[in-house]
Amino acid sequence: MPCEVDKFDPSHAMPGERISIEGAGFVRPTTVMFWGDAAGIxxxxxxxxxxxxxxxxxxxxxxxxxxNINxxxxxxxxxxxxxxxxVRVQRFEPIHGQTGEQIKIFGKGFTNGRSVKFGPYQATQIRWMSDAILIASVPLNAPKNSRLKIEVTTADGSGKSPTDFLVD
Structure with a gap:
């Protein structure tokens, strides 16, 4: 069956977010190219x-x-x-951790930083390293086994992580 691209779910996303593509003829390996000559990850x-x-x-x-071969x-x-x-949160290390543990957050636009949240929980210990890196401690009140987006707020706006942080 020939390779076809019919539908996206969701129909829009930011770089770093995962989407589903529906169609036909998908086999391994299949490459995906987005407009602008950008290869899907x-x-x-x-x-x-x-x-x-x-x-x-x-x-x-x-x-x-x-x-693909089809x-x-x-x-x-x-x-x-x-x-x-x-403001953009691109990734963080490690991807899971306990309350109080320091997490290194990578992105852009961190200049003039104001706050970092793990879901609705405010990080109290934050070190603004540069426009692209900060270190924040997992809030002590973040519930164990919760999956939380990391949100960075600056004077210029805020950005959330494309993936969840898991509280151990």
Whole structure:
């Protein structure tokens, strides 16, 4: 069956977020290209009609292409890449930890930092290292086994992590 790209779920996302693509003819390996010549990250073929992929940096709103041994399929509609804004949380290390543990957070726009939250819980110990790196302690009141987005707020706005932090 030829490779086809029919639908995105969700229909828009920011770089660093995962989306599902529905279509046909998906086999391993399948590559995904976003408009702007940006290769999809961590493409996972779920079955012959669905795959998941992380939207890469540099992706632009436009046509998405999937390619494999069955050929190349192009979307008939555009995928929308959302503007992440001036503050961006890209990743953090480690991806899980206990309350009180220091977490290194990477992104951009951290200048003029005001606060860091793990879900609704305010981090009290924050070291603003640079415009792209900060270190924050997991709040002591964050519930064990919870999955929380990390949100950084500065004078210029705020940004949330694309993935959840797991409180051990």
């Amino acid at each position: 961590a493409v996972q073929v779920e079955d012959d009609s669905e795959l998941t992929v992380t939207v890469p940096e540099g992706a632009k709103t436009g046509i998405v292409t999937a390619k 050929g190349e399929g192009r979307s008939s509609v555009s995928f929308t890449v959302d503007d992440p804004g001036p």
